[in-house]
Amino acid sequence: MIAAALGALLSHWRRQPGQFATLVLGLALATALWSAVQAINAEARASYARAAAQLGGDAGLVLKARSGAIPLATYVALRRAGWQVSPVLEGRTRIGQTSLRILGVDGLTYPVMPASETTDATDPAAILLPPGRLFVTPATAEALANAPDLPPRITTPDLPEGVALTDIGTAERLLARTGEITRLLVLPDQPAGLPPLSQLAPDLELSETGQGDVARLTDSFHLNLTAFGLLSFAVGLFIVHGTAGLAFEQRRAMFRTLRALGLPARTLTLLVLGELLALALLSGLLGLVLGYFVAAVLLPDVAATLRGLYGAPVEGGLTLRPAWVASGLGMAVGGALLAGVQGVVKVARMPILAAPGLLAWSGAARRGRWRMALAGPALMLGGVLALWQVGGLLGGFMLLGGLMLGAALLLPPLLAGLLALGGRCATGVTGQWLLADLRAQLPGLTLALMALLLALATNVGVGTMVSSFRLTFTGWLDQRLTSELYIYAESDRQGAALEDWLRPRTEAVLPIRYAEAELAGAPGRIYGIVDHATYRDNWPIIAAAPGGWDRVADSTGVLVNEQLARREGLWPGTTLTLGPGWQAEVVGVYSDYGNPNAQAIVAMPALLAHVPNVPNRQFGIRIAPEKAPTLAAELRAAFDLPETSVVDNAAVKAASLAIFEKTFVVTAALNVLTLGVAGFAILTSLLTLWTMRLPHVAPVWAMGMTRKALARIEILRSLALAGLTALLALPLGLVLAKVLLDVINVTAFGWQLPMYLFPLDWLRLLALALLAGALAAALPATRLRRLPPADLLKVFAHER
Amino acid sequence: MLLDIDKVSRIYPGAERPVLNHVSLRLDACETLALTGESGSGKSTLLHLAGALDHFDAGEIRLDGQAYSPLDDAGRAALRRGPVALVFQQFNLVPSLTVAQNLAFHARLGGRHDPAWTAHLAERLGLGALPDRYPETLSGGQQQRVAIGRAMALRPRLLLADEPTGNLDEATGDAVLDLMLELVAETGAALLLVTHSERIAARLSRRVHLTKGDIR
Amino acid sequence: MNARLLALLLLCLPGFATAQGFAGLGTDAQGFAVPDPAHRLSFPADHGAHPEFRIEWWYLTATLTGEDGRDYGIQWTLFRSALAPYEAEGWASPQLWMAHAALTTPDRHFVAERRARGGIGQAGVSAEPFLAYLDDWEMRATAPGIVALSLSARGQDFSYALTLEAQGPLVLQGDQGYSVKSRDGHASHYYSQPAYDVTGTLTLPDGPVRVTGQGWLDREWSSQPLSGTQSGWDWFSLSFEGGEKMMGFRLRDTAGDFTAATWISPDGSAEALPEGALSVEPLTTSQVAGRGVPTRWRLDLPAKGLSVDVTALNPQAWMTTSFPYWEGPVTITGSHAGKGYLEMTGY
Structure with missing residues (x-):
């Protein structure tokens, strides 16, 4: 019995491969989006960490003398007291016309040694004993080719240009600074119970190499990216709900038949549940692969993909982490279950005989709309209450969730109201029919439109947040780092x-x-x-x-x-x-x-x-900005200052902006993708409604409206819905941005970011929403245009 | 002569024999013609061809001397919102429009909406009290009356009806047919009505019987 | 002691290729002094460093019992490795130093590692008064010679401070301190102090523990102790309840394993047993750090009526140092009972 029933259930998919593909693809896309956001979020953190390091040197602590160099004896004394520190001697030496920066380190204690390009050249005796070796980039080695007095060079790609990394003993000889140390790196792992530095070496002072300000600022950005991931999850969930729910609706008749043929309701429910789980797993796996590639494509370093697939965890590279896989599959299964529960419950409770399920649109839908109209504001109010009562970051996120879900629930009644209003104002018969037809179709499109609303609002909200953030940050850089x-x-x-x-x-x-x-x-x-x-x-x-x-x-x-x-x-x-x-x-x-x-x-x-x-x-x-680089070079030469002692402001700003540009590209791409998924949801909804639409369209055609006109109206209808949704999404998106900037940010970091508005972006977004709507309707419209009259006549036929 | 169906054939792709085989039929203004026949005799197809809803494979159809075959999709559509109107067995109202909107719909599509005439029709059809109701809240008889009103609001020269009482009980069907015949007579339109009921066919001025795609 | 962790220091440096044998010990000595069978050890001078030799170590292990009744073990090792056979002042010194410290409990194993350059005073060994140190880790004499020592080391999550009192004489391994390591004649200078009484305090993440127990110091230096075909070794230092002690090792060799042993009487007199007198056989292999390592052994020394099982206190005593190996306390059962230390490399 079970095999037969399962065969019948699955035969639906065999007969309708397109629909099967739609459902799997819908779930897979939602999973992909979620996974990609997660991966990119992690990646962004890593790239921010790298950028922060670039701005302020290696993150960590260093010890410097209050005046002059650190004597070797101080280093030994600290070591003998148990402090894990590593000496660095840095200086410049002139080689002909060029100046070479010498970075002398103790290879036994220095935390990172560069990889050499020539393996046979790294004999420790050669490196540590006179004359020693210099690690330089190939380009620097080229520039030093005719320097007879220097130790032999070993090339490596891991260093900046114009820098020679060498043993500290070699550096002493080259710089003629025997027994001197420029700074001591404080290594990360220190034993417990060390005597205080102030007592051991009162002449040294501890300072942070990393630029703390930038690190903290990017922290805030990570949080906002996390919020983006959360919102994408909500969009994905709606889409999954939509596709799964519609798949249930379509097989209602089959479920009834199976029940009428003696399949127990319980067995049917379990079968449907099992089918749902299998589909979720299949789609989830597909989504993971998709998401991985989406993330890999969005990330500049495509090589990371290969590294991740082959299991070598490369710092900053995209790696296939078990947690990532689990969360993607969890999202697919959880989302499908959450979305399918309604359908499964319906199957379980479905009476064998019932009135035909064709759009009984006015009564049931109207009642549902009232419920939504009440639940929406309730959810929003709940969010506000959560912020007030729960407070903190959790409260902030609850507010965010309440606002988004509440707004999504409010969408159908609002759209219905707007359409009714339009219907009253419309004078042309075509317009009137269009609006009436729109209202009639609304229930079938509700979930897709909710997804579109959330996608658009997320787009506006996150876009506004990121842009405000950048404007503020660059403005702050300009203001605070005024000097050249x-x-x-x-x-x-x-x-x-x-x-x-x-x-x-x-x-x-x-x-x-x-x-x-x-x-x-x-x-x-x-x-x-x-x-x-x-x-x-x-x-x-x-x-x-x-x-x-x-x-x-x-x-x-x-x-x-x-x-x-x-x-x-x-x-x-x-x-x-x-x-x-x-x-x-x-x-x-x-x-x-x-x-x-x-x-x-x-x-x-x-x-x-x-x-x-x-x-x-x-x-x-x-100083005049164009003179700054020359002055910096003169200054370094005159006072023998290390590279990090003279900071060119323009370079700092350029580095920061480059980071933001990268983030923008990723955010923009994600936004387009989110919209694409929402557009896909509209397409699937329209295709599902297709069979139900023919009885609506055929009489109008019979009454003398051409198929071309009907196709045009099909697109117009989708455009109208997308446009209206976009209009409603705008205020929601702005509220979202406000919450992100004013509530989440203030709670998390204690400072507020001003919100800037970008109306041009909204126009672009409206255009994108319309494009998504038009693309989604393009297929049904084309089908309608090419539909043979015989198919339309079937609606009227009774001699079948 | 209003409608001239001249040796028309229709073969559905893949079918063994034509559903219509050189059928000829003429209809004058003010004439009411019942088209009867068994299931599958091709009577609905003939009606659809007369309504320019479908293409024929041979022969010609003319309405007021205008031949159908040269017409493109738009021309055929124009025909359907001008001189020809249709009434179907399943009523086929626009479910998202109210009774009043449905009544006016076809005429407005055709650009010949006469509010006074439509209002008159609503009264005549007993729909005067229901203008804001939606089709699904109406009884079958009421729905078919709306469909007839919608067609007649266009003031068609030719009304095509496909089993208009097929979904109604006998008493309701008779009442609906009465109203339809009255209105056709009143406007001087011709009526081509497909039915399998002898009783209904007998009430029309002429009848033609179709057997396996041929008129005998 | 045997050919132990000689080239660790060399391997710490990036890119140092090992051409043959375990840790590259099979290379020829170039410019370095070679162990001389005619050399007679003299003290206190030989407690100090021998920079003219390539490799050298001060290797102390102790089996301990806490006041809580639990068994513990500690390791304190200072390695010297020379890039050239001389000493120089400052960073130019070719002498490199590395220290390992470990603390083993039945279920935990703590490891720390330190490295230093010679010539600057961060690490070194002086003979009289005796002091071996790297950073704040020290083995310091509190009396002439190495009869009484204080010992300390600490890592991120553990530390220990112990005092050691020798209960017997120094033991010269092999032939008067000339210890042969292969049939080809590879050898080292090797002596031990196997009979320290130990007291002191271990500090674990849970807090300090007072301990007492037995310590064993090995001193060894050479320039080329491993043959090219030897892949690793299993080394045992065992103290039996009757007061006897035994040092034994097996060098795993593709040309046939090489074993050697020294039997030490309760009075401290030592007897070097001929090659092959000791047989060792792994009984149980544990999965440690992703590889199979024998953690229970059968040792037979028929000449002394010895037939014992040696079992690791904590099979996971893996030294996660820049050159990894296994080192930890063991318990002895069978014809003789007691405790000891086991070191295994090349797994």
Whole structure:
């Protein structure tokens, strides 16, 4: 019995291979989307980490001397106390016309050694014993080809140009700096119970190599990408629900027949459930493969695909992780079950005899719409309540979920209302029929349209978020990093010498000096600034008292960052205690993205008067931008400064923007894909409605409307639905962006990103939605246009 | 002579024998003709050909001297929303439109909507109280009356009806037929009605019997 | 002790190719001193480093019992490996140093590794007063010679601090400290102090444990101890309840295994047994770090009436160092009972 019933159930798919493909493809696409977002999200994190490292050098801690070099004895003393540190000696040497940067490391303790291109050249004795070896890129090796006094070169692709990595002993000889160390890398694994550094080596200071600000800013971006993944999941779920639900509807008659032929309801239900699971697994696997390739195509490094498939986990490469596979399959199975439960329950409860299931559209659909009209706002309200009651990040995400689902439920009643309104206003008979027909078809298209709504809203929301984020971030870079060059001196003495050297050569030398301090009970920093137009013109002030900069200049006022202001309510007019017996009035608040700590800005004389021995080692240099690279080169040569000590602002900005461009490409591609999937859902819905449509269309044709006109109307109808949905999606998307920026971001990081609107993007999106609608209707319309009259006549025939 | 069906043949692809074999038939204005025959005799096909719904393979059909065969799709469609109107067994109303909208629909498609005439028809057909109802809420008799009204609102020269009472019980069917004949007579239209009922055929002015695609 | 982890230091460096034999020990000594059977060890000088030889180690293992009644084992090893047969000041020194420390419990195994360059004072060994160190890991004499030592090491998640008191004389392995490693005549200078009483404290993630037990120090230096056909070794240091001790090893060789043993009486007098007198046979193989490693052995030494089973306290005592190997405490049952240490390489 079971075999026969199963045969009958499955015969449906054999007879309708197109429909089978549609269902499997729909599920697979949803899974693919989810998987791809996940993979790309992980990838984006990795690429941000790389970019952050690029901006600030290797992430980690380094020890530097407060002045001059670190003596070898200090290194040995730290080692003998148990500290795991690795010495680096860095300097420049002139080779003919060019300057070579020598990076001397201890190969036994240095964390990363480059891979050499020539295997036989890495005999440790050759590297460690005089004359030693230099690791350089092939290009650098070329440039050094005629340098007789240098040790032999070994080429490697892993280094920057113009840098020679070598043993620290070799570096000592080349630089004539015996017994000196530039910095000590603090290795990640330290034993427990070490004596404090301040006691062992009071002359050294610990600093972070990674640029913390950028890292924290990108953290926020990861969170928002996670939200994108979540929203894509919702879109996918709707599509799965749509396709699975329709597959049930189509076989209603067969289910009845099977029941009438004596198949128990329970067996039928189990069979249908089993079929659903099998389909979900098949589609899920297909989706994983699809998703993998989508992610691989979207990612610039296609080679990652191969690496992942062959199992070699390459950092930053796309790897096929078990968790990734599990979540993709889970999504497919869970989604299919969630979507199919309704259908399975219907099968279980279905009476054997029932009125024919042709669109009893007015009554049932109208009642369903009322239920949705009530449930939608309830869900939204629930989301708001969740934010208020649960609070935090979880509350924020619940708000997001409530808003999206609620809006999706509200879509059918809203569309029906709009169409009814249009029907009342329409005067032409064709228009009237079109609108009436649209309303009649709405129930069958509801799920597809909900998916489209969510896809469009996600598109608007995430697009707005990403664009706002970029605008804010680049604006912040422009404001905060105004100077063309930033210089980091190795000691106060060198700082003073640098200042003297720079002053006649530049427009302005702006010392950046700060002291660690406790601000309103939490750790923070007080910066001292000289009174200069650079600050007055560019600093990102978000709230200011009149004459704020003058108040700062005369040492009676203080500027605080947004985080401190929000946390402590320190807005202009309040007073901040900066230290014992040192108070100042808050005269302005500035945005300070990415920094979790409190910060205050006072006049340089005030800082120096209240805090002794403020280091003077960082400077911002104002100079005509085109002269900056030359000055940087001269500076490095004159003071023998390492590469990282002179930072060209343009390079930092270019690097940051390049990262964002990459993200944009990925986001845009994902958006198009999401829309494509939603368009596909509309197509499948329209195809499913096809057989039910003929009785509607045939009489109109019989009454003298050409098939061409009917086909045109078919497309017009799809366009109208897509367009209306897009219009409704716009406000939802903006609300979504607002929640992402104002609720999620503030809860997670304590600072708010301003929202910028991009109306041109909306137009583009509307066009895309219309395109999706038109493409989805193209196939049914073409079919209608080419339909033989005999097929239409069958509707009227009774002699069959 | 309004309708001239001249030696028309129709062969469905793959069929062994033609469903219509050189059939000729003429119909004058004001004439009502019953087309009877067994199932599969080709009477519905002949009706569809007369309504320019389907193509024929040989012969010619003319309406008021206008030959069908040169007409393209648009020309045939124009015919169906001009001089020819149809009434079907399954009523085939537009389910998403109200009674009033359905009544006016065909005439408006044809660009010859006369609100007064349509309102008159609604009254005559006993639909005056139901303008805002949807077809699915109506009884079969009411639905067929809407279909007849929809066709007559066009003021067709030729009304084609395919078993218009086939889905109705006898009493309701008789009432609907009465109304149809009255309206046809009133507007001077010709009626070609397909039926398998002798009783109904007897009420029309002429009858033609179709057997296996031939008129005997 | 035998041909142990000689080339670890060389292998730490990237790209160092091993041409033949385990860890490349089969290469010829070039410019390095070669062990001399006529050489007589002299102390305290030979406690210190021998930079003219290619490889050398100070290797201490101890089987311990905690005040909690549990069995523990610790390892403290300092390796020296020379790129050239001399010492120099500063980074130019060709002497490289590496240290391994391990702490084994019946169910955990903690490992740490340190590396250092010679010539700068980060690592080294001085003979009198005796001190062997790398970073903050130290083996330091608290009395003349190596009769009394303090020993310390720490990793990320463990540390230990122990004191050692020798209960017997030094044992010269092989022929007066000249230990042959193959039938081709490969050899090393080798002596041991197998009879330390140990007390001290182990610090584990769960907290400190007071321990007591037995320690065994091996000192060995050479320039070319492995033959080209030898693929690895299994080395045993066993202390029996009757006071006897035994050092034995098997060198696995494609041309036939090479075994050797030294029997140490309770009074500390040592007897080198001829090649082949000891037979060793693996009984049980455990899956350790993705490979099969024998963790239960049968040892037979008919000349001394010895027939015992040697079982690992913790089969997973895998040294996840830059050159991995197995090293951990064992328990002895059979004709003799006791405890010891087992080291296995080349699996």
